[in-house]
Amino acid sequence: MTLLHFEILSAALFCLGLYGVLARRSAVLILMAIELMLNAVNINLVAFAAYGSPEPSTGMVIAIFVITIAAAEVALALGIILRLFRERSSINVDEIDLMRG
Amino acid sequence: MTLPAFYIIATVVVMAAAGVVITRNIVYAALFLLVALGGVAGTFVLLFAEFLALVQVLIYGGAIIIVILFAIMLTRQREFHLTTEHRQWPLAAVASVGLFVLLAAAYLSDADTFNTNIRSGISVEELGTALFTTWAVPFEIASLVLLIALIGAIVISRTGDRDEA
Amino acid sequence: MIGMEQAWLIPVYSFAAFVLIAMVGRYLPGKGVYISIIAILAGFVTFWFVLADLFDRSLPDTFGEWHFMLEWFTTGDLTVAWGIVVDPLSVTMLGLVTFVALAVQVYSLAYMKGDSRIDAYFAYHALFAASMLTLVLADNLLLLYVAWELVGLCSYLLIGFWWERRSAAEAAKKAFVTTRIGDVGLLIGILILVTSTGTFDIGEILQRVTDPAPGEELRNAAIWGSAVLIFLGAVGKSAQFPLHVWLPDAMAGPTPVSALIHAATMVVAGVFLVARLFPLFEEVPNVTLLIASVGLLTALMGAGMALVSTDLKRILAYSTMSHLGFMLLALGAGGFTAAIFHLVAHGVAKAMLFLTAGSVMHAMDNETDIRKMGGLRHKMPITTAAFAIGALALAGVPPLSAFFSKDEILLAVQEGLNPVFLVFFLVAALLSALYMARALRLVFFGPLSQETEHAHESPSLMTVPLIVLGLVTLVLGFVALPLGGGFEGIGHFLFVEHVHNFEFHAVWAPVGIVLALGGFVTGWVLYAGPVERVDRIRKRFSPLHQLLVNKFYLDDLYQWGIDQVALRAARIVAVFDRLVVNDGGVNGFGGTVVNAGNRFRYLVTGKLYNYGIGIVIGVIFVALALWTRTL
Numbered sequence: 020m021t022l023l024h025f026e027i028l029s030a031a032l033f034c035l036g037l038y039g040v041l042a043r044r045s046a047v048l049i050l051m052a053i054e055l056m057l058n059a060v061n062i063n064l065v066a067f068a069a070y071g072s073p074e075p076s077t078g079m080v081i082a083i084f085v086i087t088i089a090a091a092e093v094a095l096a097l098g099i100i101l102r103l104f105r106e107r108s109s110i111n112v113d114e115i116d117l118m119r120g
Numbered sequence: 121m122t123l124p125a126f127y128i129i130a131t132v133v134v135m136a137a138a139g140v141v142i143t144r145n146i147v148y149a150a151l152f153l154l155v156a157l158g159g160v161a162g163t164f165v166l167l168f169a170e171f172l173a174l175v176q177v178l179i180y181g182g183a184i185i186i187v188i189l190f191a192i193m194l195t196r197q198r199e200f201h202l203t204t205e206h207r208q209w210p211l212a213a214v215a216s217v218g219l220f221v222l223l224a225a226a227y228l229s230d231a232d233t234f235n236t237n238i239r240s241g242i243s244v245e246e247l248g249t250a251l252f253t254t255w256a257v258p259f260e261i262a263s264l265v266l267l268i269a270l271i272g273a274i275v276i277s278r279t280g281d282r283d284e285a
Numbered sequence: 286m287i288g289m290e291q292a293w294l295i296p297v298y299s300f301a302a303f304v305l306i307a308m309v310g311r312y313l314p315g316k317g318v319y320i321s322i323i324a325i326l327a328g329f330v331t332f333w334f335v336l337a338d339l340f341d342r343s344l345p346d347t348f349g350e351w352h353f354m355l356e357w358f359t360t361g362d363l364t365v366a367w368g369i370v371v372d373p374l375s376v377t378m379l380g381l382v383t384f385v386a387l388a389v390q391v392y393s394l395a396y397m398k399g400d401s402r403i404d405a406y407f408a409y410h411a412l413f414a415a416s417m418l419t420l421v422l423a424d425n426l427l428l429l430y431v432a433w434e435l436v437g438l439c440s441y442l443l444i445g446f447w448w449e450r451r452s453a454a455e456a457a458k459k460a461f462v463t464t465r466i467g468d469v470g471l472l473i474g475i476l477i478l479v480t481s482t483g484t485f486d487i488g489e490i491l492q493r494v495t496d497p498a499p500g501e502e503l504r505n506a507a508i509w510g511s512a513v514l515i516f517l518g519a520v521g522k523s524a525q526f527p528l529h530v531w532l533p534d535a536m537a538g539p540t541p542v543s544a545l546i547h548a549a550t551m552v553v554a555g556v557f558l559v560a561r562l563f564p565l566f567e568e569v570p571n572v573t574l575l576i577a578s579v580g581l582l583t584a585l586m587g588a589g590m591a592l593v594s595t596d597l598k599r600i601l602a603y604s605t606m607s608h609l610g611f612m613l614l615a616l617g618a619g620g621f622t623a624a625i626f627h628l629v630a631h632g633v634a635k636a637m638l639f640l641t642a643g644s645v646m647h648a649m650d651n652e653t654d655i656r657k658m659g660g661l662r663h664k665m666p667i668t669t670a671a672f673a674i675g676a677l678a679l680a681g682v683p684p685l686s687a688f689f690s691k692d693e694i695l696l697a698v699q700e701g702l703n704p705v706f707l708v709f710f711l712v713a714a715l716l717s718a719l720y721m722a723r724a725l726r727l728v729f730f731g732p733l734s735q736e737t738e739h740a741h742e743s744p745s746l747m748t749v750p751l752i753v754l755g756l757v758t759l760v761l762g763f764v765a766l767p768l769g770g771g772f773e774g775i776g777h778f779l780f781v782e783h784v785h786n787f788e789f790h791a792v793w794a795p796v797g798i799v800l801a802l803g804g805f806v807t808g809w810v811l812y813a814g815p816v817e818r819v820d821r822i823r824k825r826f827s828p829l830h831q832l833l834v835n836k837f838y839l840d841d842l843y844q845w846g847i848d849q850v851a852l853r854a855a856r857i858v859a860v861f862d863r864l865v866v867n868d869g870g871v872n873g874f875g876g877t878v879v880n881a882g883n884r885f886r887y888l889v890t891g892k893l894y895n896y897g898i899g900i901v902i903g904v905i906f907v908a909l910a911l912w913t914r915t916l
Contacts (some may be wrong), residue, residue, distance in 0.1 A: 020126045020166075022234040026227045028130050028163070032137055032156075034220035039141035041212035041898050047191050048146065051153045054184065055137050058160045061176075069167040071235030075242050076250035079172055083251070086179055087262045091269035093184050097191045098273035104195040105279075112894060119891030208898060215901045222908055 025066035032059035046100045046110040050093065057089045126166055133159035146192055154185050168241025287331060288338035289351055289371040295331050295379060296418035298324040303411035310404035317404050321411040322390050328418065329383040336376055352424050352488065362483050370424035370488070373779050374625065378421035378557060381629050382550050384757075385636045386414045388750040389545040392640050395746035396541055396647060406446060406539070413439035417550050421557060425485035426475045429558075433471065433522070436551050437464050443546060444538035456534040463531040467521015471558075474514030478565075481507045491564045512565055512572040515558065516579075523555030523609045525583045530840055532606055533590075536598040540643030543598060548605050548639050549632035556612045556628055563621055577617025577702055581709055584610030586837065588716035592723065593833045597642050597653045600724050604679065605635055607717060611694055614710065620697025622779050627690035630761055631679065634687055637754035638675040644668045644747055645728065648740040655724065660733035664740040669729045671751040676725045678758050680718035681801035686761035688801065693765070695797050696790060711800055718804025726812040 032055060039052025061082045068078025104110050136159060139152035157180040164173035251259060302324035310317030343349055350372030357365045369375075390410055397403050416435035423429035438461075445457030479485055481503045482493045494508060519525070524532035535547050546552070559566060559576065566573050587607030594600045608631045615624035646653060648665060662669040678685035681692075691714065698707050742748065788794075811819060823830050832838070888895075 020123045021231075021236050023227060023231050024126060024130070025163070025167070026234075027224060028133065030220055030223040030227070031134055032160075034216040034223075035134070035137040035141055037219065037901065038212050038216035041215065041894055041901065042209035043141065045146065047188065047195065048141075048149055050191075051140055051149055051188065054153060054180070055140060055156060058157060058180075061172075062160060062163055065164055065167050065169050065172060069169065069239050069241070071237065071239075075239055076247055076254075079169055079242070079247055080250055080255050082169075082172055083175060084255075084258060084262055086175060088265060090179055090184060091266050093187060094273045095269045095276070097187055098275075098277040100191055101194060101277045110195050113892065115893070116891030119889055208894065212894075212898055215898055215905065218905050219901065222905055222912075226908075226912060 022066055022070040025062060025070075029059045029063040029066065032056075032062065044111055044113060046096075046103065046112055049112065050096050050100070053096075054089065054093070057085060061085050122166060126163075129159055129162040129166065132156075133163065147189075150185060150188050150192060153188070154181060157181055157185070168239065170241070171244050171247060287334040289335045289342070290353060291331060292335045292371050292379070292422060293353065293367075293369050295328040295335075295383065296415045296422065298327045298331075298415075299411045299418065300415035303408050303415060306404055306408040306411060310408060318394065318407040321407040321414075322387070322394075324411060325383060325387045325390055325414055328379075328414070329387050332376070332379045332383050335371060335379065339371060339373070339376055350488075354424065363479070363485065365427055365485065366425060367428065368424040368486070369422040371422075374557075374560060375421050377625060377629060377779060379418065381632050382414065382417050382421065385549040385632060385754075386410070386417075386545055388754055389541045389636065389640070392544075392643070392747050392750045393539075393541040395744045396643055397539060402446075406443075409439055409442045409446070410545075413443065413546065413551075417554070420554060424487055426479065426487060426490070427485045429487075429561075430472065430475055433518070433554065433558075434468065436554060437461060437468065437522070440464075440535070440546050440551055443542040444535045446539055446542065447537075450537065452534075453537040456531070456537040460531040460535050463528050464521040467518045467528055467555075470514040470516075470521070471518025474511040474518065477507050477511040477514070481511075487561065491562070494568055495564045508565065509569050509572065512562075512569050513575070515562060516566075516572065516576055519555030519558050519613070520579065521555070522558075523552050523613070524606050525555070525579050525610060525613065526586060527839065529583060529587070529606050530836070530843060533599050533602045533836070536596070536602050540598065540639055540646060543602070544636045544639030544643070547602065548635035552605060552609060553612070553628050553632060556609060556616065556624060559613065559616050560621060560625055563616070566616070567619070573617045573619070574702075575617070577614050577698075577706060580610040580613030580615075580617055581706055581713070582610070583607065584614060584713040585709060585716070586610075588713050588720060589833045590836060591720040592716060593830060595654055595656055597645065597655050597658075597724065597728060598639070599653075600655070600720060601635065601638055601642060604638075604717065604720065605631075607713065608635070608679065611691070611710075611713070614706070615694040615697050618694075618697040618701035618706070620694060620701065623690065623693030623697045625779050626693055626765065627687065630686035630690040630758070633754055633761060634675045634678045634685075634758045637671055637751060637758060638679075640747070640751055640754070641668045641672040641675070644743040644751070645740075647743055647747070649736055652736060655727045657734060657736045658728045659731045660729070661740060662729045663733060665729075665742045667742060667748045667751060671755045672729060673725060674755045674758055676721040677805065680721045680805045681714060681797060682718075682805060683798060683801075684762055686758050688798075689762035689765040691801075692789075692794055692797055695793055696788060699790075699793055711796070714797065715800045715804040718801050719808040722805045722808030723812050726809050731813070 036052045036055030036057075036059060039055065040049050043049050043052060064078045064082045064085070068075045068082075072078055100110055103115075107114065133156055136152045136156035140149050140156060143149050143152065157176065161173040161176040161181075164170070164176060299321070302320045305320050306317040310320075342351070350370055352368060352370050354366045354368035357367060359365070390407070393406070393410070397406055400406065413436065416432045416439060420429055420432035420436060423432055441457045441461040444460055445453050448454045448457070478490050482490050484490060494503060497503065521528045532547060532552070536543055566576065584607045587603045587605075587610060591600045591603035591607065594603060608627070612624045612627050612631075615621075615627065642653075644665065645658070645661060645668065648661075648668075649658065652658070674685065678687040681688050683689075695707075695710065695714075698710050811822075835841070
C-alpha cells in the first residue's frame with residue numbers, strides 16, 4: 020500500500036464528515052461529523068510522517084496536538100449545546116437564525 | 121501482506137463513517153462513530169504509529185464518545201425529529217462528492233511523486249523527546265487550552281441560580 | 286509721485302469699496318455709501334495724474350502707450366497676466382467713467398435716499414465702476430472678457446435692483462440673456478484669436494494681425510471670423526440691431542443706473558471694444574462695412590422709435606441706441622477719433638439727460654408719461670436748463686460738445702463710405718434733432734398740466750451734478766480744436782495711424798448745422814402747435830407709426846422664437862433629463878442596487894449550515910481554479 024491509499028482514505032473520511040456537518044440538523048450529530056473530519060486530518064498527518072517526511076516525529080506530534088485540541092473542543096461544544104438546550108429545549112440548528120438579514 | 125489488512129480496515133472506517141452521517145438514530149450514530157474511531161486507530165497501527173493508536177483509542181473511544189453519549193442523554197427531545205437532515209442535504213452531498221473528486225483527482229495526478237517506502241515507525245522515546253524539546257511550547261499551550269476549555273465548559277453550562285438546589 | 290504706474294489703482298479703489306460695503310456696509314452708519322463715493326472720487330483724482338503723466342512722457346504729436354503687467358501663471362505656451370495699458374484711448378475712457386460715475390453716485394445719494402437696500406445699491410455701483418475701469422484698462426483679452434462679463438452682471442443686478450417689481454426682474458433677465466448671445470460670440474472670437482496667435486496680449490495680437498513676421502500670418506478665416514464674432518459681442522452689449530431689445534426694458538431700473546450704465550459707460554463697451562481692436566477690423570474691410578451698416582440701421586431705428594415713444598426714459602433709451610449706432614457707423618467708416626469723441630460727448634450729455642429725467646420723475650411721483658407733463662420749467666428751472674443743454678447738444682447744435690463730435694462723424698462718413706450712408710446719416714441726424722425737440726417741448730414747456738402742478742425742484746445733491754455735467758457739455762466740444770500750449774486738438778490725441786486735424790468743411794459742416802437747427806426748430810414748432818396737427822401727421826403715416834410704436838415687432842418675433850423653438854426644445858430636453866438621466870441613470874443605479882440588495886438579503890439566512898455550504902463551494906472553486914492554472 021502506498022501513500023496514495025492513505026490519502027484517498029483520508030479524503031473520503033473528510034468528505035463524509037463534511038457532508039455530516041452540512042446536512043445534519045442536530046448539533047450533536049454535527050459534532051460527531053466534525054470528529055470524523057479531525058480524524059481524517061490525523062490520518063493524513065501520520066501517513067505523511069510515515070512515508071518520507073524528513074522529520075517523522077513532526078507529523079505524529081501534530082497529530083497528538085490535534086487530538087488534544089479536539090478533546091478540548093468537544094468539551095466546550097457540549098457545554099454550549101447543553102446551554103442551548105436549556106434555553107430553547109431544542110438543539111435543532113435550523114432554529115438558530117437570529118443573525119438573518 | 122498489509123495491503124488486504126489496509127483494505128479491510130479502510131472499508132470498516134468508511135462504512136462506519138457513512139453510518140455516522142446517514143443514520144436516523146442518534147445513538148446508532150454515536151456507536152458508529154466509536155467504530156470509525158477504532159478503525160482509525162487501526163490505520164495508525166498500519167502506519168507503524170502504535171503509540172498514537174493507543175492514544176486514539178484512549179482519548180476518543182474512552183472519553184470523547186462517553187461525553188457525546190452523555191450529551192445525547194441530556195438533550196433528549198420529546199419526539200426526536202422526524203428528519204435528521206434538512207433541506208439542503210442534496211446540495212451538501214453534491215458539494216462533498218465534488219470535493220472528494222477534486223481531492224482524489226489532485227492526488228492521483230501527483231501519485232508518481234509519492235514515496236512508496238514506509239518507515240518502520242519511531243520509538244516512543246523519540247516521540248517523547250520531540251514532544252518535550254522541539255514542541256515544548258506548543259505542549260504547554262495545549263495544556264493551557266485544555267484548562268481553559270474545562271473552565272469554559274463549566275462556566276457556559278452552569279445554571280445561574282445556586283439557591284434552587 | 287502719482288503717475289501712470291498707479292493707474293491700476295483706479296479700479297482697485299472701487300473694488301475695495303465693493304468688498305468693504307458688501308461685508309460691513311450694513312453695520313455702518315449711512316450704510317457705507319460714502320465708501321463707494323470716496324473710491325470713485327479717488328479714481329477721478331488719480332485719473333488727472335495719469336493724464337498729466339501721459340502727456341509728460343509722450344513726445345509732441347505722438348502719444349505712445351505704456352504697458353504694466355503682473356504675470357499670474359503660465360500654462361503651456363499661454364501666459365495669464367494682470368495687465369493694464371495706458372494710452373490715449375484708455376485714459377479718455379478712464380476720465381469719462383470716473384467722472385460720470387462720480388456724478389451719478391452723488392446724485393444717487395439723494396435719489397435713492399431711504400431705500401432699505403441702499404448699501405447693496407452702492408456696492409453694485411462700486412463693483413460696476415471697478416469692472417468698467419478694468420475693462421478699459423485691460424491689455425489682454427482674458428482680463429477684458431472677465432471685466433466684460435462682470436459689467437454685464439452688474440447691469441443685471443442694478444436693472445433688477447427693485448426685483449419686487451415684475452417688470453424689473455423680467456428686464457434684468459432680458460438684458461442678461463440678450464447680451465449673453467453677444468458674449469458667446471465675443472468669447473469664440475477671442476478664442477480664435479488666442480489660439481491663432483498663442484497669446485492673450487492685445488498688443489501682440491494686433492501686431493501679429495497687421496504686421497506679421499513671415500510664416501506667422503494668421504489665416505484669413507481666423508481674422509475675418511474673429512472680427513465678426515467680436516463685433517457680435519459689441520452688438521449685444523451696445524444694443525445694436527438685432528440685439529437691441531433689452532435696452533428700452535432696462536429702463537425699469539433706477540434712473541441713475543440708466544444714466545450711468547445704459548448711457549455713458551456699459552453700453553459703450555461695445556464701441557470701445559471695436560476701437561481697442563481697431564487695427565484688426567481695418568484688416569477686413571467687409572467687416573467694417575458690416576459694422577457701419579448695422580450702426581446706421583440701428584441709428585435710424587432708434588431715432589424712429591424715439592420719435593413716437595411717450596415714455597420719457599424710453600425716448601432717452603432709444604436715443605442712446607441711435608447714438609451708439611452713430612458711433613459704430615463712424616468706426617465702420619474709419620473715423621476712430623470721431624467715434625471716441627462722440628462717445629465721450631454723448632456720454633456726458635446723455636447721462637445728464639437721464640439724471641434730469643430722474644429729477645422729473647422724482648418731482649412727479651415716478652410718472653414717466655410725457656403726455657402727462659408740461660410746463661415744468663416754471664417749477665424746475667435748473668433741471669429744465671440742463672435738459673435743454675443736453676437736448677441741443679445731442680441734436681448737434683453748435684457750439685455744444687456733440688456738434689463737434691457729430692461733425693467729425695459726418696466727415697468720416699463722407700470720406701470713408703458710400704454716399705448712401707451719408708444720406709441716411711443725415712436723415713438720422715435730422716430725426717435726432719426732431720425727437721429731442723419734441724421731448725423738451727412737451728415735458729418742460731407749454732402749460733402746466735394737472736400732474737405737474739405739484740412739482741418742485743430737486744434737492745441740491747441732485748441738481749449740482751446736473752450743473753456740472755451741463756457745464757462740461759458746454760465746453761467739451763472745444764477740445765476738438767487746437768488750444769495752444771502744445772495741445773493740437775483731440776485729433777492729435779486720439780488717433781489711429783495718423784493725426785487728424787479738426788476741419789470745418791465748407792460744405793458739410795453748414796449742412797450739419799442746418800439740419801440740426803432746422804430739425805430742432807421744426808420739432809419745436811410742431812409740438813408747440815395744436816395737437817390736431819400732430820395727429821393728422823400721425824394718421825397719414827399710420828402704418829409706419831404702428832411699426833415704430835410696436836418696436837418693429839421685434840420683441841414679438843423674439844418671443845415667438847423663444848416660445849416655439851427654444852421652449853419646445855427645452856421641454857424635450859427636460860423630459861430626456863427627467864426620464865433618462867434622472868430616473869434611468871441616477872435613480873436607476875440606486876434602485877438597481879437597492880433591488881439587488883433586497884434579493885441578495887435572502888442569502889443571509891442566519892443559519893450556519895447555509896454559510897458552511899457556501900464556504901465549501903467556494904473552496905472547491907478556488908481550488909479548481911488554482912489547480913487548473915498550474916496544469
